[in-house]
Amino acid sequence: MIAIVGAGKMGEALLAGLLATGYERSEVLISESVRERADELRERYGVDDVPATEAARRAETLILAIKPQDMVEVVDEVAATLTARHLVISVAAGITTSVLEKHLAGEVAVVRAMPNTPALVGKGMTAVSGGTHATDEQLDRAEGMLRSVGEVVRVPERHMDTVTAISGSGPAYFYFLTETLIESAVAMGMTRATAQALARRTIAGAAAMLEESGEHPVVLRENVTSPGGTTAAALRELERHGVRTAVTEAVDAARSRSRDLSEG
Ligand SMILES: NC(=O)C1=CN([C@@H]2O[C@H](COP(=O)(O)OP(=O)(O)OC[C@H]3O[C@@H](n4cnc5c(N)ncnc54)[C@H](OP(=O)(O)O)[C@@H]3O)[C@@H](O)[C@H]2O)C=CC1
């Protein structure tokens, strides 16, 4: 049995992904403190919602998907119920396995994971790293579960804040860019519906090219950039406005924020 504690945006993405890829409703529980949200998810997915301590009693795998700021309180609440048979997977930004282990009695296995919301449609990217007591078998178990909602890589924990800034927050950067393209087209007089279709299909097509061709993005960008053409004119403006530096600094800010979150 798997319990997802905190069924917000990320919790739901994992829940939906797990159910869509073969987990039975009877194998997954949620524990969500916002009543209307719990009701909505119970209705949508047909899973039970129980208090966190009951979730810890009934499930051997606990996925903690609450906000980093709530993590210690929730871990303290369930700690007495957890035993060496449990596997705790935290998806919280910034919270280290050593912080979690400090609040858990004995040798409870902890895995830190950083998924992203495309897990909802089985296209997630998750990085995992194991805590002190997590065995290879337990890491494999966590990876197997998360692989059902997308790809998984194992990384040393020192890279987890970078992972958070790249693939954890990453979908938001691409949505931001898509949203900006839509608004630009609307400002030029195009209907919103057509602008949305153009932008959505373009980002999806570009992503598919990256995945399926295996080419470096520089090569794909060069293929779009005809000599003396429109793309070169646009890219010159992006460079002039420092978009490359802005992206680098945005990623740096996300990583710093992830580090800060471990300090509460
Ligand atoms: N959103 C994303 O793309 C990603 C998020 N994450 C991580 O996932 C975690 C959740 O993020 P996100 O889904 O965005 O946040 P949300 O606020 O959408 O979800 C968290 C949910 O847990 C509820 N909650 C709070 N305390 C408890 C409790 N004691 N028991 C049960 N439920 C509780 C919250 O209620 P309330 O609102 O009242 O606090 C909320 O509904 C974070 O740690 C984040 O770092 C990781 C990767 C990607």
Ligand SMILES: O=C(O)[C@@H]1CCC=N1
């Ligand atoms: O914004 C956040 O803090 C979370 C972590 C990664 C994506 N969303």
